Amino acid sequence: MRHAQSKALHAYWQTRRQGGAAPHRADIEPQDIAGLLGYVFILWRADPQHHIFRLAGTHLCDLYQREFREQNFLSLWRGHDRTHVQAVLEASITGCAPASVIARANSLDMHQLPVEISFLPLRGPSCTIDRTLGLFQPLDTTDAFKGRPVVRTSLREIHPPAMPGHIFPGLAVDDRSGVKKVANDQ
Template sequence: MHAHTETLLAYWETRRNGRPAPARADIVPRDLSNLLSWLFILERADADHHVFRLAGTGLCQLYRRELREQNFLDLWRGFDRHHVRALIESALAAPAPATATATAYALDGQTIEAELALLPLRGPSGQADRVLGLYQPLSALRGLQDRPVVRQKLTGLQPPAREIYTPVALRPLAAVSFELVANDR
């Protein structure tokens, strides 16, 4: 894990203060001044729309466009989009941090490696419906030769770990029944 990711996780943990997740209001940008360029905040509109409410200048420059009000999931394609969606949804449901690694591609095929941290935040309703994120490049940006990122490919996922970040009060799960079905019919 990159040192900046560890710094953000430690900050999130202190702001959590024993609660399942800190509130958005508990996050003070000046506390994270060294990370601001690569930080983002997403707001969950629904499972398929996690909209950028804030996107750091480094992240916007990487894509050569303003990301605010854009759907974070639109940065991903195919199965990667489904996996990232599931990762965000599980981080919010747990609530607990999740991370991913990806390769980012410029139009000419040049790449950089990146690590993403996704940390749940509570919105005004008290529910975890926001994500504090970090897009941490792991390789030199000069590898893109000043070209914008046009697509990303997941290379790893680290889903939320409940045993590490145990919520104060766990909600009981509804009873689930499974019907066994043979696949060889």
């Protein structure tokens, strides 16, 4: 995670875990993260194809000029971007580890805003890890978007959970060269 706000949310998430795999949704206190709430969101995993907004901050809704409650987070993405974001979300939840992506939010008149989107797994009411605490952190000013909604979100970078081979089994990185290799071809 790059941005100071993303790091702050990650640090808070770590403290709320209390030694467990993931904190409970009820352990997240809005007053503890008051400065981040405008871009915070919480998703509920209904199934692998549906990560539903349970909560979305006002700044996030204003940026897209729509209400997100009960909407599928994956609907923000198209084609391969959607597939990759779904894989990152699923890996974060199943591996109980934070992940993030860097994306570009675009308006109809081609204004662009780089954003970092963080994913931190949470336990729901049944104690199952089926929630995601997220942060949609702009990496630049949002001034160019006044009155212009984001109409497309495109993926630029993926920072999956720190679990080698979890998302893409068989993919290994040579520590000496940094070159990615398929395990079967080594």
